[in-house]
Amino acid sequence: xxxxxxxxxxxxxxxxxxxxxxxxxxxxxxxxxxxxxxxxxxxxxxxxxxxxxxxxxxxxxxxxxxxxxxxxxxxxxxxxxxxxxxxxxxxxxxxxxxxxxxxxxxxxxxxxxxxxxxxxxxxxxxxxxxxxxxxxxxxxxxxxxxxxxxxxxxxxxxxxxxxxxxxxxxxxxxxxxxxxxxxxxxxxxxxxxxxxxxxxxxxxxxxxxxxxxxxxxxxxxxxxxxxxxxxxxxxxxxxxxxxxxxxxxxxxxxxxxxxxxxxxxxxxxxxxxxxxxxxxxxxxxxxxxxxxxxxxxxxxxxxxxxxxxxxxxxxxxxxxxxxxxxxxxxxxxxxxxxxxxxxxxxxx
Numbered sequence: 001x002x003x004x005x006x007x008x009x010x011x012x013x014x015x016x017x018x019x020x021x022x023x024x025x026x027x028x029x030x031x032x033x034x035x036x037x038x039x040x041x042x043x044x045x046x047x048x049x050x051x052x053x054x055x056x057x058x059x060x061x062x063x064x065x066x067x068x069x070x071x072x073x074x075x076x077x078x079x080x081x082x083x084x085x086x087x088x089x090x091x092x093x094x095x096x097x098x099x100x101x102x103x104x105x106x107x108x109x110x111x112x113x114x115x116x117x118x119x120x121x122x123x124x125x126x127x128x129x130x131x132x133x134x135x136x137x138x139x140x141x142x143x144x145x146x147x148x149x150x151x152x153x154x155x156x157x158x159x160x161x162x163x164x165x166x167x168x169x170x171x172x173x174x175x176x177x178x179x180x181x182x183x184x185x186x187x188x189x190x191x192x193x194x195x196x197x198x199x200x201x202x203x204x205x206x207x208x209x210x211x212x213x214x215x216x217x218x219x220x221x222x223x224x225x226x227x228x229x230x231x232x233x234x235x236x237x238x239x240x241x242x243x244x245x246x247x248x249x250x251x252x253x254x255x256x257x258x259x260x261x262x263x264x265x266x267x268x269x270x271x272x273x274x275x276x277x278x279x280x281x282x283x284x285x286x287x288x289x290x291x292x293x294x295x296x297x298x299x300x301x302x303x304x305x306x307x308x309x310x311x312x313x314x315x316x317x318x319x320x321x322x323x324x325x326x327x328x329x330x331x332x333x334x335x336x337x338x339x340x341x342x343x344x345x346x347x348x
Contacts, residue, residue, distance in 0.1 A: 005126050005208070005331055006106035011157045013046035015079040018072035019135055021055050022065050023087025023114040026136040028056035030178035034084065037140030041082075044145060045157070050078060062089065066096035069118065073109070074101020080157055085136045086113025086242075091219045094118060099125045108156060113242055113321065116212030119330045120220055123210060124227055128331030130156045130347075131212060131238060132319050141175045142187045146324035153327050155347035165317055165343040167193055168324045173276040174243070175323065188323070191286070193274070196316035198341050199301045205268035205312045206335040209328065211238035213320070214254045215246065221257065233266040236334045239300065240273035240320030245282065248295040255300055259307035269312040269336040271328075271343065272300050273320030312338040 011017075019038070021027060027034035034056070041049045052068035054060040072081045094117045102122060109115075109122055109129040119129045132138075138149050145153075148168050155163055172188035210232055211217065220226055237258075241251060258264050277292035278284060284292075297315045304313050314336055319326045328334065328345050335344040 005128055006103070008106050008108050008128060009079070010160060011047065011079045014048065016048045016050050016077050017041065017080040017082060018052060018075070018078045019049045019055055019082050019084055020052055020068055020072055021057070021060070021084045022069050022093055022111075022118060023083070023090045024085050025054065025056055025058045025060060026085040026178075028058045030136070030183070031056065033136055033140040033178045033183055035140075036184055037135040040139050040145065041135070044150065045153070055084065062092040063096050066093045069093065069097050070101060073099070073107065074105065076105060078107065080107055081109045082133065082135050083109075083111030083115045085134050086111070086115055088114060090114045090117040091223060094121050094225075097121065099127070102127050110153075110156065110327065113213050114216055116216040117220065119212060120210075120225060120227075123331045128329065130327050131209070131330040132325050132327035136178070137175065138323065138325060141178065141183050143185050148324050148326050152345075152347070156327055160348040162344055162346050165326050165328070165345055167196065167316070168318065169193055171274060171318060171322045171324070173278045173322055174280060177280070194316070196314055196341075197297055197301070198338060199305065199313045199315075200309070200311050200338060202338045203312060204335065204337045204339060205236070206333055207235040207268050209236045209238050209330055209332060209334050212330075213240055213242055214251060215242045215244060217258070218254055221261070226261070229262045229266050232263060234268050236336065237263065237267045237270045238319070238328065238330070239270060241275045241296070243276050243279050243321050245277065245279060248299050251296055252299040252303060255303045259303055264304055264307035264311070267308070267311060269314075270300075270304050271317050271319070271334065271336065272297070272313070272315040274316045274318045274322050276321045312336045314343055317343060
């Protein structure tokens, strides 16, 4: 593990938190959902959201977005940073972000998907964060915050401690279209879930987390921004896939590349998120959705076993692109109990 990770201070009611759009400016595309997210941050969390110039600016220049990220991370009166959503071009933003302010005043950055870029950059600077959460998807949309999302968000921001991650029993791949007024009051099509799948030895492993969206880890590797293997040794690898629904063959190629890089060989455990298997315009029947999840599970568990048969693997934890969603530590610790088949995360 990196020799020195900063400790993140916890928030207090009334603290200011930044809401940024380091990738896609969803608040500018669907402002009603964004406004509801701001109200819920005030009402449900007791925090004061602060917007920056590019929060609602569609098509903002990467340097301008980087300036906002840098300013929020450095601001002494901002105690956490929320990403409004992911996107597909944060790879162009990260090179322009000076992390000196983040190092001087470490604060939690909460995001996932394309925000894997920023989380990885902060991780390598020794600043942990939290994987998951999107003000546009998980706070602003629907009738309210999901229970497990609110529980883990409060632990990340206020309470700390350890939580056991459990299966909420239902899941949706997509919500209601944000431009439909029902997006403010209704969840998407939620279906019953199935038990998580475990593979590897029946033992307990614990370590610092790293990883993220496989679609983005591919970019991080090509851009030469991967951590050193020794920094990952003994850790817990987080893997999930996006709403672009990559095929099992593509997922296999990404995971195999992590194996060839040596990443799979040095980690102690792997947690794979429940993948989205449908999206707007591609809504298959229940059997096809089940088969898609099963196909991805098989290629991931098979490849991890090939490169590291000692790794403990749990597949199905809802921390990725489905909802309800657990927010999980990124650079904090997780424990996989392969004996009792339980997953724990530390939010200290």
